[in-house]
Amino acid sequence: MANITFESPVMGKDVTVYAVAGHRGTILSVAKAHKIPIPFDCGDGDCGSCVVEVKHLNPKVRYGIGLTEKEKELLKQIGKITKEEIENTEVNDMPPRHRLACQCFVRDEDIRVIFDGDEVLPAKKPAVSIAAAIFSGGLEINSLAEFLGYAVKVEAEAAEHFDDLAKDMEKCGNTEVAELFKKLSGYSRLHHDEVKAQAGELDTELYMPEEHVWPDLVTPEQTELWAGDPWLSKLDALKAALHGERLGFEFYHHLAETSALPEIRTMAKEFAKEESEHVAILEQWIARERH
Numbered sequence: 001m002a003n004i005t006f007e008s009p010v011m012g013k014d015v016t017v018y019a020v021a022g023h024r025g026t027i028l029s030v031a032k033a034h035k036i037p038i039p040f041d042c043g044d045g046d047c048g049s050c051v052v053e054v055k056h057l058n059p060k061v062r063y064g065i066g067l068t069e070k071e072k073e074l075l076k077q078i079g080k081i082t083k084e085e086i087e088n089t090e091v092n093d094m095p096p097r098h099r100l101a102c103q104c105f106v107r108d109e110d111i112r113v114i115f116d117g118d119e120v121l122p123a124k125k126p127a128v129s130i131a132a133a134i135f136s137g138g139l140e141i142n143s144l145a146e147f148l149g150y151a152v153k154v155e156a157e158a159a160e161h162f163d164d165l166a167k168d169m170e171k172c173g174n175t176e177v178a179e180l181f182k183k184l185s186g187y188s189r190l191h192h193d194e195v196k197a198q199a200g201e202l203d204t205e206l207y208m209p210e211e212h213v214w215p216d217l218v219t220p221e222q223t224e225l226w227a228g229d230p231w232l233s234k235l236d237a238l239k240a241a242l243h244g245e246r247l248g249f250e251f252y253h254h255l256a257e258t259s260a261l262p263e264i265r266t267m268a269k270e271f272a273k274e275e276s277e278h279v280a281i282l283e284q285w286i287a288r289e290r291h
């Protein structure tokens with residue numbers, strides 16, 4: 001028996017299909033045959049867009065899970081398999097939690113397949129289109145390691161920048177704005193650590209971009225504020241921070257739409273989503289401050 005139950009927030013309800021022996025193929029091919037909307041791009045284990053969680057309903061199943069080096073490597077790159085899982089796979093033949101639907105063959109067992117659905121990029125707003133134009137000006141990133149190198153740099157410098165601003169504000173006694181910058185620095189640091197974790201063993205240091213590659217000679221996400229201004233209002237600080245976060249959003253958004261490499265598009269899409277959440281938080285703070 002091979003009953004496959006698909007579960008996703010993009011489907012109204014779970015769908016169970018029966019994969020007939022001899023015609024099973026991969027999870028992705030079964031999904032396609034039953035019009036289950038698992039997102040996919042390359043169909044060949046190269047991009048990671050078809051990542052799914054697979055639950056084996058019979059806990060005793062632990063044979064020949066068929067995780068190829070290619071799938072393992074990609075799952076590693078997109079942060080969907082841990083060291084322990086790899087070890088468990090290699091030593092005990094235990095299946096990892098996540099698989100690539102285009103690489104994972106359905107076998108004679110019941111499974112539950114959970115996926116998120118293709119999260120469409122947040123729409124660009126007219127207010128940020130200038131930044132979009134800047135980043136379409138020839139910034140070429142040719143590998144996932146290079147992309148992650150850029151992302152590490154962007155987030156590290158944003159965190160440092162907000163820390164400096166917080167210190168300046170504290171010196172001038174503007175503690176309210178100082179607190180705000182500390183919070184923003186915390187967000188960037190968190191994202192920086194996430195990017196580092198995603199990079200795993202990839203050597204991002206090799207690809208740290210120099211200042212001159214950026215159109216304004218500074219990394220995105222930096223505000224236009226450089227020195228301590230004792231009169232800086234909370235509202236102005238928020239607006240400047242919003243400008244920086246929008247540039248960060250544009251950077252990732254541009255790559256998610258234009259990179260020739262599917263794995264970069266997938267990851268840039270995730271980061272753009274994250275930045276759009278920061279933009280939304282800042283917009284809410286600004287709206288509150290105005291009232």
Ligand code: FES
Pocket residue numbers: 039040041042043044045046047048049050051100101102103
């Ligand atoms: S569609 Fe499966 S890895 Fe690209």
